[in-house]
Amino acid sequence: MTDVRRTYPDARRHAVLLLSIAAVVGALLILAFERYRIPLRDWTLAEPRKSAQRVQFIFLLVATLLLVPLLTLAAYLWSLGATVLRAREFPPPGRRVIRDPPVIVGEAAVAHASQLKVLAVGCGIACAMLGVLLWRLASLFSNQAT
Numbered sequence: 001m002t003d004v005r006r007t008y009p010d011a012r013r014h015a016v017l018l019l020s021i022a023a024v025v026g027a028l029l030i031l032a033f034e035r036y037r038i039p040l041r042d043w044t045l046a047e048p049r050k051s052a053q054r055v056q057f058i059f060l061l062v063a064t065l066l067l068v069p070l071l072t073l074a075a076y077l078w079s080l081g082a083t084v085l086r087a088r089e090f091p092p093p094g095r096r097v098i099r100d101p102p103v104i105v106g107e108a109a110v111a112h113a114s115q116l117k118v119l120a121v122g123c124g125i126a127c128a129m130l131g132v133l134l135w136r137l138a139s140l141f142s143n144q145a146t
Helices: 011-046 051-087 107-145
Strands: none
Touching (some): 051 107
């Protein structure tokens, strides 16, 4: 008989709450950008000598808002993969689950751990590439502003 990891009573509610908070924060950021887009543009172009620095600052802020969640996901996936690798069980003992999944053990769990780590590395590479592209774009815009 296959072993099953039992659901924590509050895990599903916490997951929904976390996703709801993330969605609200994202929506508020989009609304704030739409609301303050014109004043931000005016502030950026107000002083021609400082506009290049302001463009770079805005791109740094946007890059941070985009890259931090991706880096956090990569770190979480790497950590989960390492935990699965140590325990040789997926999902690892002590992790909260939102449904009752069957426990995968042995080489199949090691394969899951490897896949999680590959996904984490992919997220890290995507984050680095996106960061470089945003930095390059910021430098192009700041060169045009001067």
